[in-house]
Amino acid sequence: MKIPFPRQLFRPGPSLTFHSTAASQAQRWSSSLSQKAGSAGVCFPGAVNSKFTNAMTFEQPSTYPAIPTYRCTSPDGDIIDSSVALPSNDVALKMYENMLAVSIMDMIMFDAQRQGRLSFYMTSQGEEGTCVGSASALEDGDVIFSQYREAGVFMQRGFTYEEFMSQLFANGKDNGQGRNMPVHYGSKALNIHTITSPLATQIPQAAGAAYALKMQHRQNPSTRPRVVACYFGEGAASEGDFHAALNIAATRSCPVIFICRNNGYAISTPTLEQYRGDGIASRGIGYGIETIRVDGNDIWAVREVTKRARELALKDGGRPVLIEAMSYRISHHSTSDDSFAYRARVEVEDWKRRDNPITRLRKYLENNNLWSDEKEANARKRLRGEVLKAFGEAEKEKKPPLRAMFEDVYAELTPEIKAQMKELKDMLDRYPEEYDVTEFEGGKESLST
Amino acid sequence: MRVTRRICSYSRAGLSNTTAKPVASYVSTQSPRPYSTNPPKARLNIPTDFSTTALLAHRPQTALQNNELPAEVRNGTTQQMNLFQSINDALSLALASDDSVLLFGEDVAFGGVFRCSMNLAEKYGAERVFNTPLSEQGIIGFAVGAAAEGAKAVAEIQFADYVYPAFDQLVNEAAKFRYKDGKAGRDVGGLTVRMPCGGVGHGALYHSQSPESLFTHIPGLRVIMPRSPIQAKGLLLSAIASKDPCIFMEPKALYRAAVEQVPTAAYTLPLSKAEILKDGFDLTIVSYGHPLFTCSSAIEKAEKEFGISIELIDLRTVYPWDKECVLKSVRKTGRCLVVHESMVNAGIGAEVAASIQEDKETFLRLEAPVGRIAGWSVHMGLLYERFNIPDVARVYDTIKRTLEY
Ligand SMILES: Cc1ncc(C[n+]2csc(CCOP(=O)(O)OP(=O)(O)O)c2C)c(N)n1
Ligand SMILES: [Mg+2]
Secondary structure (H helix, E strand, O other): OOOOHHHHHOOOOOOOOOEOOHHHHHOOOOOOOOOOOOOOEOOOOOOOOOEOOOOOOOOOHHHOOOOOEEOOEOOOOOEOOOOOOOOOHHHHHHHHHHHHHHHHHHHHHHHHHHOOOOOOOOOOOOOHHHHHHHHOOOOOOOEEEOOOOOHHHHHHHOOOHHHHHHHHOOOOOOOOOOOOOOOOOOEOOOOEOOOOOOOOOHHHHHHHHHHHHHHHHHHOOOOOOOOEEEEEEOOHHHOHHHHHHHHHHHHOOOOEEEEEEEOOEEOOEEHHHHOOOOOOHHHHHHOOOEEEEEEOOOHHHHHHHHHHHHHHHHHHHOOOEEEEEEOOOOOOOOOOOOHHHOOOHHHHHHHHHHOOHHHHHHHHHHHOOOOOHHHHHHHHHHHHHHHHHHHHHHHHOOEOOHHHHOOOOOOOOOHHHHHHHHHHHHHHHHOHHHOOOOOEOOHHHHHOO | OOOOOOOOOOOOOOOOOOOOOOOOOOOOOOOOOOOOOOOOOOOOOOOOOOOOOOOOOOOHHHHHOOOOOOHHHHOOOEEEEEHHHHHHHHHHHHHHHOOOEEEEEOOOOOOOOOOOOOOHHHHHOOOOEEEOOOOHHHHHHHHHHHHHOOOEEEEEOOOHHHOHHHHHHHHHHHOOHHHHHHHHOOOOOOEEEEEEEOOOOOOHHHOOOOOHHHHHOOOOOEEEOOOOHHHHHHHHHHHHHOOOOEEEEEEOOHHHHOEEEEEOOOOOOOOOOOEEEEOOOOEEEEEOOOHHHHHHHHHHHHHHHHOOOEEEEEOOEEEOOOHHHHHHHHHHHOOEEEEEEEEOOOOHHHHHHHHHHHOHHHHHHOOOOOEEEEEOOOOOOHHHHHHHOOOHHHHHHHHHHHHHO
């Protein structure tokens, strides 16, 4: 006999369904009640709803249908799930502009890196929909953890061009104090934690943060309940931290939305060498987490799914939800990567032609008489101008004071670090020709204690 | 530098990878470096000229003169290689000579983000050279298991900054494997963990780290850092052959920059043995990896200006390290500086300095305190790398003050 539950749940359909193990969860006891003789069920504490069987069968992953991919907008921009609550025209237009802005900024900054004007950049071509769409469904108070390819999330939340550019040029206006590599954005005002490069570390942090938010709301019910949204790639999901995160979030019922951007690649490694299961979504089921797979090129589907996930995450005291957003990484991994060393140019061209979150939303807007070629041309020109203006200003800006190198390691400078700062200052004083400190705010003087 | 070199022929068709297009690293080692410029009037802090530095063998005869090489290698040929090519060469020779060698890690199959494994999957098959899923603890745990069952597992961690998820496997498993098994007699000597380390000018917090001291605190691991293509090839082949698990740290700033003539044949260089790169009588500088080039430049200036001679020692293996070589040198010179890139606190310099003062005979010979020139006790902020990693001026200045003490 085959265990029927996943089959029943994995029924593909046009409607938005989260795959859930809630039913089995609800009946799970922590105590080990011994079963009656002859009962059909097993009461092992580790699997309370399992039935006995005398037919020995190994579960065959290949016999389970793949988890379907939800979409509500056709490639032609028509709405195919009428139950979806679409945003107002103004919001739709703003979201379109935000995707456009990310793609324009990507082109400009990619070229700027090629010209040697900044050290590094990462584009998010093909994933603008996943980021802008999901962020549009969150509330301002919600806390976000991201990986590095989520410029759309920052854009949708209101990160300004000046903030983007200050970070990219590591100037004195950058909160990161010139310490971080380009694209490691962060904003306390927007409740987005600063990005770090080590993969997957943010995922268990998101679970913990969600637990803290849950406890705060419990202790102070007059506050608005909040969730944590956590972004990561399908490659990062191979890290131990991913698995630890899902499991701990499930067991502690944390209001966290895990959003996996499955773009088919982790640098050169294709998903075929990354995992053998049904994507990342199938793992959610394994951890007892409500899960959905969504078409990342369909911004309305991503938005709708995230809205629903947010409701679920806050229901009955909180629980994690997993969203797997499917897309294709059109761009190179980063400016340090030439992806044609490991994938065919035609594969990329093919995907570019096939689908794209920006063109799909554009078709929707055009179908609704909200957009035109002329508006497109004007918007592109305006956005380009805005990005370039911020670019020019940020590039000219002074770098942070040199002292920032030593600060924030500890809440206060330790005697050791103070001595080192003095030692460096002393070197700069005695060997002025060996060091150029003019780009730093205040030159060497900021090192004086 | 004091060396006499024997002339030898230079042949062998170019390695397949010498002409290949550089591609695909997360942090490039060759892209524009807007954050590291040198001031126009600098006479000390000028970038290393790798085409003339005495630390690299620019001619075949220089490469082959090396006393540590067996005679048949010295009578052989050389090939011009940079560091990633010599590592590729070592890996290729290891794979070719021993079927139990496996090579794996993130993005290794297409050549690795730093090109060290280029063409090896094609040459030795996808069963022996392969991509792993993105999980460092998985990679190292897998490697420990494979080594425990007879494989020579050469695992790549894409950046030293990303080795931490594998710490448990390295510290609790690999390092203690032989010890816990006791008379049962099993070990994971077949394990070699390779990882690029160190600054490149724009790597910031998570693409610049040099965590060797975290490993040198762990008995059971052999921690190696080569300074050059010749050294990398011989030390890597030794690490793979070693009966102990080895951490092999590759200064990524040297992958493309350090180019020299490398003996074509397979050869090993001794582990846990330092090398005196240059004799001297007034001061000893102990270093390893990339900063050796900085030391070499500072020494050149200081010797000329102060009329002294300085001994330069490359530790090569930073643990278990060649204490005897260092002590002997310091007993001769009476002064010692230790230079490394990673943070000064609890670094290699602390161990070397403590060992010097602990040795009565050496202590009594000291004419100045042992100095440490190392990274400050801070993280590697993007814009601040050139103020953090020891530069020629700091080494020069410390030499001067040590002499004046
Ligand atoms: C712990 C860790 N290991 C390795 C890396 C190097 N690295 C940076 S990005 C990347 C691939 C990530 O792929 P994925 O999670 O799918 O995200 P994508 O780039 O596709 O958006 C790797 C291996 C890292 N940053 N951190
Ligand atoms: Mg990916």
